[in-house]
Amino acid sequence: MLFNSFTFAIFLPVVFILYWFVARGNLRLQNILLLVSSYFFYACWDYRFLFLLIFSILLDYFSGIKIEAAKTRGAKKFWLWLSIGINLGFLSAFKYFNFFAASFAEMMGGMGLKMDMWTLKVILPVGISFYTFHGLSYVIDIYKDRIKPERDFINYSVFVSFFPLLVAGPIERATHLLPQIIKKREFNYAKAIDGLRQILWGLFKKIVIADSCAEVVNQIFNHSGEQSGSTLALGAVLFAFQIYGDFSGYSDIALGTARLFGIELLRNFAFPYFSRDIAEFWRRWHISLSSWFKDYLYIPLGGSKGSTWKKVRNVFIIFIVSGFWHGANWTFIIWGLLNAVYILPSVLVKTNRNNLEIVAKGRLLPTLKELALICMTFGLTVIAWIFFRSKSVGAALDYLSGIFSKSLFTVPSILPYTTLFLVTVFLVIEWLGREDQYALQNFGFKWARPVRWSFYFANVWVILFFSGSQHEFIYFQF
Structure with missing residues (x-):
């Protein structure tokens, strides 16, 4: 369902009326309505991929509980990496398998070896990059003791699948959105x-x-x-x-x-x-993704601290990954590399926050x-x-x-x-x-x-x- 469609022009007022006039004052009913509406919104694109969204929600919901309940750091890591591995596995299979297969076949062809590569004949589930990152930030934040796991499955499901952000963001954080979902909401004209x-x-x-x-x-x-x-x-x-x-x-x-x-x-x-400058551009463009990569990749790698080599390495890693996140094509990787080249001088001379x-x-x-x-x-x-x-x-x-x-x-x-x-x-x-x-x-x-x-x-x-x-x-x- 597109925001600029006639269908959404009917869908939104209907959900709004039910939310404020039928479920008004009942937080539980409001959240159930938001969840059902979100699933319907997603199913309008392709109901067959709704199972993948629900599976991702279940995976991270139970992983978060297991991480908190684990008695040792090793057990916590196990549940964290299980969630990360499965999430990125699904994302890679749907989004990147064909890219790697085709690139490998081209490389072998360049060496004189002809290869008939099998590829996945599936379409990319809409929004998979966005809701996967919602779940990843959630389990990582639990592992880092930044938040406690949400035990109410309805509340957590709304956090991941809230229909306005479901298919193209912004990429939300549990620290920001979950407290709003579990708190009673009053209509504000x-x-x-x-x-x-x-x-x-x-x-x-x-x-x-x-x-x-x-x-x-x-x-x-x-x-x-x-x-x-x-x-x-x-x-x-x-x-x-x-x-x-x-x-x-x-x-x-x-x-x-x-x-x-x-x-x-x-x-x-x-x-x-x-x-x-380019550093300012990236603070203002797709802010939720830029800040996600900064908090969960760039800073853990050392950020702009350490030796010059590490600074250069970290800048290139974050922009190559950002390019690759956008799509399985070398054009996106070159786009990321170009932006890394653009921003690197300001990082090295510390003018990136001017x-x-x-x-x-x-x-x-x-x-x-x-x-x-x-x-x-x-x-x-x-x-x-x-x-x-x-x-x-x-x-x-x-x-x-x-x-x-x-x-x-x-x-x-x-x-x-x-x-x-x-x-x-x-x-x-x-x-x-x-x-x-x-x-x-x-x-x-x-x-x-x-x-x-x-x-x-x-x-x-x-x-x-x-x-x-x-x-x-x-x-x-x-």
């Missing part, structure tokens, strides 16, 4: 309206910005050999806005939807394209230096996104060579004026709202009410106008 406002902005990002950009991006990338350098550059820039509008739009809808039910999810985006505040805070416009740094960071990000979007490393390299040619300085053969106008309006609104949690949180609050509501209705009208061509969210594939 102001929070509900705020949630609707964030859903509205998320739909605008997805349907108006991302899907509009997608039409042009697909046309350019699918026929890249026929395009001029300037057209290819335009396609790469529009893909940057497509993936941002698509994924951050999903996150906005997820956070806004959760707020309708009295639950606050982790923020996942903080205006990343206004970053002044830009912690949002740019031009308290000011309308950035300085020329800030603007130059934003443009440079965005340019580096766009180059990396080319590998993320391309079907192969060779295709990405051909695309890049096509950009950096004499035709780069010509007028693009494809000029989507409507899309460019929409992206410009989008950027202005994002810039004006960059100090808030999301762009529309306080946007236009000083306007007269009729003007503000006219703005909201204009957003709704534009969303409906552009909702003809429905595109699946990009991060569903991860």
Whole structure:
């Protein structure tokens, strides 16, 4: 079930009414309703993979209890690694087996040995990377004595499978979400309206910005050999806005939807394209995944402490793993490597935490230096996104060579004026709202009410106008 579908437009109000009017005041009934609704939401994609989600929930639920009950450190490690091993085993089988099989066959072919490799003829279960990481953080936190295991199976199941975050995050932590699930929730009108406002902005990002950009991006990338350098550059820039509008739009809808039910999810985006360096970009892009890797991989490896070699090693490990998490393709690994190369100098000279505040805070416009740094960071990000979007490393390299040619300085053969106008309006609104949690949180609050509501209705009208061509969210594939 897609957030931008007619089905979800019916599903959400029905669950909301049952939650607040039928189950109101009964926490147990509310959580059961959320669990059943979440399973239904997931089953609408493919009911056959619902068993895998339930198995993962059962595995980590009982593993957490066993870890706490174990009397020795060795026994605790056994249950921890059993959970980690099975979780990553399923993830690897569905997501990475074919990649390793094909790569091995290619390597053998390069040595003159022909191999007929057997591959799994299955589709990737939607959301498996996200709910697997929910469970992993839960059992690791229990092992590290950060939390106690949740003994109520319904409560734990809602934590893992809560439908707004189930298929594309944000990746939640038990320390943040579980206390909200086990606590009685009262309806808050102001929070509900705020949630609707964030859903509205998320739909605008997805349907108006991302899907509009997608039409042009697909046309350019699918026929890249026929395009001029300037057209290819335009396609790469529009893909940057497509993936941002698509994924951050999903996150906005997820956070806004959760707020309708009295639950606050982790923020996942903080205006990343206004970053002044790559380190700041990664603090603002896919925050829940970046912080997950930092807490459960980067810091345990030693982080930015120790010798120069260890710092370099840790940076490359975390970005290669991040790339591999996104997909079983060398393009994602190269994308991760590029970002590691980008960020490494600031880690080595300890400038990676120079830009912690949002740019031009308290000011309308950035300085020329800030603007130059934003443009440079965005340019580096766009180059990396080319590998993320391309079907192969060779295709990405051909695309890049096509950009950096004499035709780069010509007028693009494809000029989507409507899309460019929409992206410009989008950027202005994002810039004006960059100090808030999301762009529309306080946007236009000083306007007269009729003007503000006219703005909201204009957003709704534009969303409906552009909702003809429905595109699946990009991060569903991860």
